[in-house]
Amino acid sequence: xxxxxxxxxxxxxxxxxxxxxxxxxxxxxxxxxxxxxxxxxxxxxxxxxxxxxxxxxxxxxxxxxxxxxxxxxxxxxxxxxxxxxxxxxxxxx
Amino acid sequence: xxxxxxxxxxxxxxxxxxxxxxxxxxxxxxxxxxxxxxxxxxxxxxxxxxxxxxxxxxxxxxxxxxxxxxxxxxxxxxxxxxxxxxxxxxxxxxxxxxxxxxxxxxxxxxxxxxxxxxxxxxxxxxxxxxxxxxxxxxxxxxxxxxxxxxxxxxxxxxxxxxxxxxxxxxxxxxxxxxxxxxxxxxxxxxxxxxxxxxxxxxxxxxxxxxxxxxxxxxxxxxxxxxxxxxxxxxxxxxxxxxxxxxxxxxxxxxxxxxxxxxxxxxxxxxxxxxxxxxxxxxxxxxxxxxxxxxxxxxxxxxxxxxxxxxxxxx
Numbered sequence: 001x002x003x004x005x006x007x008x009x010x011x012x013x014x015x016x017x018x019x020x021x022x023x024x025x026x027x028x029x030x031x032x033x034x035x036x037x038x039x040x041x042x043x044x045x046x047x048x049x050x051x052x053x054x055x056x057x058x059x060x061x062x063x064x065x066x067x068x069x070x071x072x073x074x075x076x077x078x079x080x081x082x083x084x085x086x087x088x089x090x091x092x093x
Numbered sequence: 094x095x096x097x098x099x100x101x102x103x104x105x106x107x108x109x110x111x112x113x114x115x116x117x118x119x120x121x122x123x124x125x126x127x128x129x130x131x132x133x134x135x136x137x138x139x140x141x142x143x144x145x146x147x148x149x150x151x152x153x154x155x156x157x158x159x160x161x162x163x164x165x166x167x168x169x170x171x172x173x174x175x176x177x178x179x180x181x182x183x184x185x186x187x188x189x190x191x192x193x194x195x196x197x198x199x200x201x202x203x204x205x206x207x208x209x210x211x212x213x214x215x216x217x218x219x220x221x222x223x224x225x226x227x228x229x230x231x232x233x234x235x236x237x238x239x240x241x242x243x244x245x246x247x248x249x250x251x252x253x254x255x256x257x258x259x260x261x262x263x264x265x266x267x268x269x270x271x272x273x274x275x276x277x278x279x280x281x282x283x284x285x286x287x288x289x290x291x292x293x294x295x296x297x298x299x300x301x302x303x304x305x306x307x308x309x310x311x312x313x314x315x316x317x318x319x320x321x322x323x324x325x326x327x328x329x330x331x332x333x334x335x336x337x338x339x340x341x342x343x344x345x346x347x348x349x350x351x352x353x354x355x356x357x358x359x360x361x362x363x364x365x366x367x368x369x370x371x372x373x374x375x376x377x378x379x380x381x382x383x384x385x386x387x388x389x390x391x392x393x394x395x396x397x398x399x400x401x402x403x404x405x406x407x
Contacts (some may be wrong), residue, residue: 025267029333032263039256053249054242055169057297064289067281 100316103232108135112389123224166207243305345398
């Protein structure tokens with residue numbers, strides 16, 4: 001019985017800790033994703049008609065940018081709802 | 094090893110003077126390699142040899158000749174880039190992967206990059222084997238673009254490195270607070286040592302800085318060839334402006350096809366061209382008979398300026 005209570009208390013505090021950490025990092029994560037998106041936009045600029053680095057720079061880096069490509073894709077998909085995302089990030093009710 | 098780039102408008106005599114310089118330097122006891130980067134090659138015609146992508150010795154002398162095939166260089170360049178992609182996406186080799194990257198051949202700038210890569214390869218492989226490497230370059234526009242590429246690429250790479258560092262900094266903060274993995278379970282690189290992207294950027298930067306140092310260094314010399322006519326004058330002015338902007342070493346320009354009967358035009362063109370470049374020396378080369386089969390042999394010694402040090406145009 002005592003063991004079970006101890007387990008729940010531990011779980012409660014661990015969840016609290018996680019929630020707290022998530023809240024603290026959410027802004028940094030948002031910034032990180034924006035920077036990753038920007039990095040990809042710069043590399044892939046020629047697809048959108050903006051100046052881009054020499055094509056070989058993009059070609060050489062591309063194989064290592066799987067994660068950034070997913071971020072770029074997700075940002076493009078959510079671009080119509082940027083306001084909602086901002087509201088979420090800044091925790092506005 | 095010293096390098097000399099012969100530049101100028103099409104038809105002014107770059108190839109003839111580059112060949113003459115290469116021949117004279119060889120005659121003075123140097124080991125010389127003459128390389129043509131002009132898509133419309135003339136080097137082989139001048140020396141009456143069929144030249145190709147590999148260097149060829151000229152008549153048991155210490156002069157070697159080579160005509161760089163820009164299309165082949167572009168193909169090699171694309172192949173090298175594709176192999177990196179294939180290495181990473183090896184599971185895609187079962188489908189017709191190659192054909193999708195064929196399009197890279199037509200992307201702007203590939204020809205210039207291929208030329209630069211091939212130039213870099215020659216400099217790297219041949220610097221021990223020769224005392225002089227003489228480059229016969231394509232007409233003005235393409236040459237300036239090739240010579241500007243290292244600087245342009247470095248500035249792009251610097252910008253990308255800065256953003257990448259910011260990304261890694263953010264990732265490091267998140268990693269410290271939340272652990273190794275993101276919400277989808279992917280482990281992202283958060284230090285410079287483990288981030289392949291920044292490592293690649295640093296490697297590219299080092300490569301292009303080395304090329305830039307070499308073409309700006311005291312062992313390199315850019316030579317402008319021009320003729321006593323208005324069009325050549327205007328294009329040479331633009332070329333000199335470009336060379337100055339790129340901070341490339343230049344101290345001699347060659348006034349080719351000088352006809353003594355037109356001394357007024359000759360002097361007028363020189364005066365106009367040297368405005369703003371008081372330290373540049375002009376060497377006059379008289380009009381020679383191009384039907385002569387050995388036009389690389391000429392009376393005028395044009396190598397004097399290649400044996401001393403160099404300085405920038407201003």
